[in-house]
Amino acid sequence: xxxxxxYLIFAAALFSIGLFGVLARKNAVxxxxxxxxxxxxxxxxxxxxxxxxxxxxxxxxxxxxxxxxVAAAEVAVGLSLFIxxxxxxxxxxxxxxxxxxx
Amino acid sequence: MINFSLQEANPMLxxxxxxxxxxxxxxxxxxxxxxxxxxxxxxRRPSIRKAMPYESGMRPIGVGTRRTPVRxxxxxxxxxxFDVEVIFFLPWAVVFRELGLSGLIEMGLFLLILLIGxxxxxxxxxxxxx
Amino acid sequence: MFVPFxxxxxxxxxxxxxxxxxxGVVLALDAAWQPEKxxxxxxxxxxxxxVAFILTATVxxxxxxxxxxxxxxLRDDWLSFAFRLVFxxxxxxxxxxxxxxxxxxxxxxxxxxLLVSTLGMNLMASAGDLIMxxxxxxxxxxxxxxxxxxxxxxxxSTEAGFKYLLFGAMTSAVMLYGFSLLxxxxxxxxxxxxxxxxxxxxxxALLGSLLLVLVGFSFKVSxxxxxxxxxxxxxxxxxxxxxxxxxxSKAAGFAVLMRVLLAAxxxxxxxxxxxxxxxxxxTMTVGNLLALAQTNVKRLLAFSSIAHAGYILIGVxxxxxxxxxxxxASVVFYLIAYxxxxxxxxxxxxxxxxxxxxxxxxxxxGLSRRSPALALxxxxxxxxxxxxPPFGGFIAKVFVFAAAVEANWIWLAVIGVLNSIxxxxxxxxxxxxxxxxxxxxxxxxxxxxxISRPYALALVLLVIGIILLGTAFNPWFEWSRTAAASLF
Numbered sequence: 001x002x003x004x005x006x007y008l009i010f011a012a013a014l015f016s017i018g019l020f021g022v023l024a025r026k027n028a029v030x031x032x033x034x035x036x037x038x039x040x041x042x043x044x045x046x047x048x049x050x051x052x053x054x055x056x057x058x059x060x061x062x063x064x065x066x067x068x069x070v071a072a073a074e075v076a077v078g079l080s081l082f083i084x085x086x087x088x089x090x091x092x093x094x095x096x097x098x099x100x101x102x
Numbered sequence: 103m104i105n106f107s108l109q110e111a112n113p114m115l116x117x118x119x120x121x122x123x124x125x126x127x128x129x130x131x132x133x134x135x136x137x138x139x140x141x142x143x144x145x146r147r148p149s150i151r152k153a154m155p156y157e158s159g160m161r162p163i164g165v166g167t168r169r170t171p172v173r174x175x176x177x178x179x180x181x182x183x184f185d186v187e188v189i190f191f192l193p194w195a196v197v198f199r200e201l202g203l204s205g206l207i208e209m210g211l212f213l214l215i216l217l218i219g220x221x222x223x224x225x226x227x228x229x230x231x232x
Numbered sequence: 233m234f235v236p237f238x239x240x241x242x243x244x245x246x247x248x249x250x251x252x253x254x255x256g257v258v259l260a261l262d263a264a265w266q267p268e269k270x271x272x273x274x275x276x277x278x279x280x281x282x283v284a285f286i287l288t289a290t291v292x293x294x295x296x297x298x299x300x301x302x303x304x305x306l307r308d309d310w311l312s313f314a315f316r317l318v319f320x321x322x323x324x325x326x327x328x329x330x331x332x333x334x335x336x337x338x339x340x341x342x343x344x345x346l347l348v349s350t351l352g353m354n355l356m357a358s359a360g361d362l363i364m365x366x367x368x369x370x371x372x373x374x375x376x377x378x379x380x381x382x383x384x385x386x387x388x389s390t391e392a393g394f395k396y397l398l399f400g401a402m403t404s405a406v407m408l409y410g411f412s413l414l415x416x417x418x419x420x421x422x423x424x425x426x427x428x429x430x431x432x433x434x435x436x437a438l439l440g441s442l443l444l445v446l447v448g449f450s451f452k453v454s455x456x457x458x459x460x461x462x463x464x465x466x467x468x469x470x471x472x473x474x475x476x477x478x479x480x481s482k483a484a485g486f487a488v489l490m491r492v493l494l495a496a497x498x499x500x501x502x503x504x505x506x507x508x509x510x511x512x513x514x515t516m517t518v519g520n521l522l523a524l525a526q527t528n529v530k531r532l533l534a535f536s537s538i539a540h541a542g543y544i545l546i547g548v549x550x551x552x553x554x555x556x557x558x559x560x561a562s563v564v565f566y567l568i569a570y571x572x573x574x575x576x577x578x579x580x581x582x583x584x585x586x587x588x589x590x591x592x593x594x595x596x597x598g599l600s601r602r603s604p605a606l607a608l609x610x611x612x613x614x615x616x617x618x619x620x621p622p623f624g625g626f627i628a629k630v631f632v633f634a635a636a637v638e639a640n641w642i643w644l645a646v647i648g649v650l651n652s653i654x655x656x657x658x659x660x661x662x663x664x665x666x667x668x669x670x671x672x673x674x675x676x677x678x679x680x681x682x683i684s685r686p687y688a689l690a691l692v693l694l695v696i697g698i699i700l701l702g703t704a705f706n707p708w709f710e711w712s713r714t715a716a717a718s719l720f
Contacts, residue, residue: 008416015409022402031398038405042412049416059421063363065189067408070370072186074401076179077374081393083172084384094398099391100464218256225263 007048015041028092032078039071176228187216241301244308246292247284247316248354254280255347262340270338274331274686277343281324281350288316298718304422305364307491309718312358314564314711315487318571319357322480323350325575328690329472329582335383336470342382345375346476353484360495362411362421365488369407369448372484373400376477380469392468399451399461407448413441414496423495431499438500445492446507452485453541456515463522466534471585474530475578478537479571486544486567490560494551494719501551509549513647516542520654529581530591532658533574536617539655540570546648547632550639558635560716565709566632569616569624569701576613576694580606583687593662597669603681607666609691616698618659619652624701631709 014037021034043064050060082092089097155162194201194209201208223229242249257280258273265273298309306312323346330336330346352371359365377400381393415421417437418429430438450458466474497504519539526532544566550559581591583606588595600607616623629652636645683691701708 011412018405019402028394028398032401035401035405038402039408042405042408045409045412046415049412049419053416054419057419059363060415062193063366063412063415063421065193066363066367068189069186070367070374072182073374074370074397076183077377078397078401079175079179081377081381081390081397083175084381085390085394087384088387088390097391097394099387100467215252215256218259222259222263 004048004052007044011041011044011048014038014044026093026095028082028094029079031094032075032082036071036075039067043067173231180223180228184216184220187212243292244294244299244301245306247288247320248351250280250284250287251347251351251354254284255344255351258340258347259344262344267338270340271331273340273343274327274337277327277347278324278331278686281320281327281347285317285320285324288313288320294718300360300422300424304424305361306355306358307360307424308358310715311487311491311564311718312354314715315357315483316354318483318568319350319353319480322476322483322571322575323347325579325690325694326472326476326480328686329475329579330470331686332684333470333472333582333586335386336472339382342379345379345382349375349379349476350480353480356484357487359488359491360423362415362423362426365423365492366404366408366411369404369452369488372481373404373452376400376473376481379473380465380477382470382473386468388468389470390468392465395461396465396469399458403448403451403458407445407451410441410444410446410448413437413444417441423492426496427498430496433499435500435503438497439503442497442500442504442507449485449489449492450511453482453489453544454538455511455541455545456518456538459515459518459538459541462538463531463534466537467528467530467591471530471578471582471591474533475575475582478533478578479574482537482541483567483571486548486563490548490563491719493548494560505549505551508545509641509644512542512545512549512644514542515539515545516648516651520651520658523658524654526658527593528591529593529596529662530578532593532662533577533581536655536658537574539651540574540617542651543629543632543648544570546636546641546644549644550632550635550641558631558638560719561709561713562628562631562635564712564715565705566628568708568712569628569698572694572697572701573613573616573623573625576609576691576698577617579687579691579694580610580613583683583691584681587681593665596662596665598671599666599681601670602679603683606681606683606691609695610666611663612695612698614659614663616702618656620656622699622702624698624705627702627705627709 018034018037018039018041021037022031025031025034046060046064046067050057050064054060085097086092091097157163190212191209194205198205254277258277261276262270262273292313294308294310294313298307300306301308326346327343330342336342349372352368352373352375355364355368356372359368377393377397379393380396381390383389414426414430417433418426420426420429447458450456451461454462462478466478469477493504493508516539519535519537519542523532523535523539526535544563547559547563547566550562584596584599585591599610612623616625619625619629621627629648633645633648636642636648
């Protein structure tokens, strides 16, 4: 039997990789990929917690399903925003998009 | 405090999964084996034509990293949006009988909202290829 | 506490049902109508929102005892009722501001996205479950990302949408990780059931998940470590959208913050009070100091809205475990006053920007001669923002600081007052441009500044509201008190 902590460590590692990607990568698509990794880490967490902590209540699984759907919507919106910015500037690199800064 | 262990038997260790594990190991091993044998015994006569990217035996046309028309992107995005909704149908289908009529009505409303979005996309010409 | 399904539950979500229907109708008509007919979509949205507002206020009042509906997903209480009315009002005003905007007014999508975002805010204010809360936050945010980047032919607008999306996606993922930990620690997703289980947890685990969750909420209310998006997004986004972002979206963030902190984390009350107090001090100070250096009015308002988030956080700190006190009521009151005031400020900027095409402070020189009415609106809005009597902003600030003093956070109230003085400086600077300075080129001043009918209607409503809140504040405050008391 795999202990719960393994799943949690795996999810934490996945989350950290995702967060690192978000903070370190400059390309907007790569940043969005990092966010997806973070969301998947959350899903691993939720399903593992559901199985080990509250297998009778469906909440954890339902939560994971919602996250899938929302993540798809977020990516669709994100990519269309990237395309609209690419059309005007020919770049989606985050630190080249700096028309406004203080 | 939190109990980090589960007392039930682990279904993944059940005996009926052992053939699956064997198959998985064999498939991986075979893949490696073929590559290794080919490298050890095969003749090696490199030429420019052989080093070219393989494009169904034809001479490659243009560069590999061509831009894809944005139309593909629109179609793909519509596909994703109308595809992900299935994720809500699956759990609904599992408890369809318990939910009864009210579940059916709720799913009907869900579909109606999606349908309005679909009609909108259609009317705005998102489904036209040109 | 949980109630089984019956038809009165549908009555409790009447505003949400009406919003969905309205959004569907607008979307269908947008597809069906010819472009020249689409300018009526704006009026349709306003009338629909007004009807929803009246029906909500009369028919779907909550019962005296708070209830958890739909398996605990929603909580039907006076707090959610009050916030729903606030959001419906804010959306209606935003629609009025957008109607004559050349890039927004005839786009059905704009109104649909606005309505869906309002729906998400309504659900945020009444969410009683982590799943619902996440869903509501994303339903609010995703349309707002598109709205911020709505003008695809404008470099600044697309940049605003881009930055808002990247920041929002990241912070919501961090918040979600916190949610998953809360679920794991307690085995529950319902906020009110969670509280009982979390009390047994060791403090580090509790505070760790609280911190993760706070990242997402700080982003929504633009509190300081997560405020970087605000100036760029407010400057780049279409002005009506920026107004909506800075008021309704922020109010929704505070509704969620209050509910989660009080419903799910009563066990850690002293710790999170200290944390939020720190957040409040940093947010106020950074917002106000950076606002001093701004020359663009939308950016100035962005930093001012960060500072206001700080003042509101003071009210959040000033709760006590006993329940009934000034703190929460002052937050609700502040949010209402702030919504009216800041919408008026952004509305005036939108009116001005539509004609002059500029949001720079220099362009505002001599405004009082070009349009005395608009200058008067700006005077009311900015004096109320700075906390001058007899306007709503003054009473709101008094209540928040009084709540802090009552709860023995006197040093926090002192810092708040000092910050208000800094705020006064930059608000008066802008008013100086409006009233005292003249354009170098005097012909510029002869140009008329027409205010179209929807703008005039919205601005008059807002100014009346600000003055009412500042003079006849008693009924409003009692209302806030009822709403805040239902949180427990």
